[in-house]
Amino acid sequence: MSDHIAQKTITYPSADGVSTVVATLWLPPSDVSLKGIVQISHGMVEHIMRYEAFAYALCNAGYIVAGNDHIGHGRSSAPEARGVLNPLKGSDILIKDTDTLRHHMTEQFGTSLPYVLFGHSMGSFIVRAYAGRYNEDLAGVIACGTGTVSPLLSDIGFAVAHHLCKTKSIEYRSAFVDNLGIGAYAKAVPGPTNYEWLSYNQENISSYMADPACGYMFSAGGYAALAKLTKEACSKTSASHIPSTLPFLFIAGAEDPVGANGKGVRKAAQLTKDAGVTDVTTILYPHMRHEILNEDARETVFNDVISWLGSHHGNNTSTR
Template identity: 50%
Template sequence: MAGITKEPLLFASADRTSQIKGWLWLPEGTPKGVVQLTHGMAEHIERYDEFARFLAGRGFAVCGHDQIGHGASAPLGKHGCLPAAHGAAVLIADVDTLRHLMQTRMGIETPYFLFGHSLGSFITRAYISRHGTGLAGAIICGTGHVPTATSKAGNAVCRLICRLKGEDAVSGLLNSMGVGAYAKAIKDAAGPLDWLSYNRENIRRYEADPLCGFPFSAGGYAVVTALTGEACAPACFARIPHDLPLLFISGDGDPVGSCGEGVRTAFQMARDAGSVDAYCIIYEHMRHEILNEDGRGQVMEDIATWLEERL
């Protein structure tokens, strides 16, 4: 789109070793708001280029980074490797670092929104319970609900495997309990990635992308279960500022959100905890990656409208 510029970002991770790389998409003229994107598991931020350019075309600055263990922020051979003991805290802290870098550049008065997809949705949920004050809103995309007992049990298994095999070890058991379970949830699937989308071209691009689909390590899964344990707890919802606008969006065929059930549970928990501006949209005939389905244009329009109504 004419007038949109794209700039690289670089900052030090809270893990004290990684250099975090990302991108900033700028609209023509002064941004009317900022949207910070947090990507999902086993992918990278440049997959959101179309979405970022769409929002920039509507006047928003958009930023996002490759998380530790992902994309350009991960050393060769270390994709999917995250530190079991403190990885969740690092992921949350890196979101906070980028937020403050952008607010310093754009001005604290510029409305600031968060958008998190999949694993990024759980990071965002944990983040807004800790640092939600001052945000203009948060969009929770492709999320779900994991009971506390399930997260605790899963985390215990992950930590045991970390002790026995090392936190960078790849476990078939953990993979079958994680993304493998999503693949099995799709009946008559043509392949193991059908849970991502109905859109076959999106699946082909994902398969061909060397920065997508890599296995998570035992330490990585320990981080995932720690995040779901925090983000899905009632206490987490209770700490979210009650006046912070929330938008939950998902596909009705997304196994991460139990085909809408888990998303509605998270949405209702937010409402029950006191959120006064929370909305939920479940899109028909869409799976996990609603921003990559054939009907993504409507999803993007709905997001832009929601953002503009909260400026």
């Protein structure tokens, strides 16, 4: 299989009216028939370039891949402003910026190719909420490393973070709030680096810690926006707006604290089923934690995703 994959950087205005969103496109080798488009939504306090190996696997299987650095993240933010989001509008902006990239892709490549959204962690909540809003002509949703956050917990998280926004600032970084957020995952999987919850793969942890665009503390505004996002994504109302025929794939590590070691993932899948979605698949991977795309056995995950895509859209091919 050819590995001549083209990479392209694009920019577009964020829905916040201020930021410039930076996105990366990966294009399959010219000798590979196009099967579809996969748009990746990355997780909290990281960036889209951490998904390059996954993007290459998808490209070699015939999929055009795109993904943006969310506002407050990576190239879409100044280093000092990473983790800062509008507490009231931040969740809407994340979802709308996702929609803008989708429209850019369909304008460039047309609408004949199946369009699938893939979201990891925070990105999984973005694509789940997106599916309840902008689901027309969407061909599938893959939620990776997702979980279930109760409405009460989202409300409490928002109230605490929003109070800090008003009494301090949206840029204020609270160790107390962060300890309740990401800190809770570190406590669930204790270790010398506090990042053992990410993966068993130590090389991945070291790479994450060495990356200045990863691991910073979310601001009060960021946590408030995240709480609004999880409340929408995990709500029955949002799920009820998902078309019954839209295929969903939930994938996660069986030892991922974000998904409560699988319990939260199953709840998320059941919520989708209870809303009437008829095609819902769940895969939990033994001996994997949060970042299943970066574990030693990540090729298994890559292959499962590609197999799922092929089983749903394998007959939709296009030449260039």
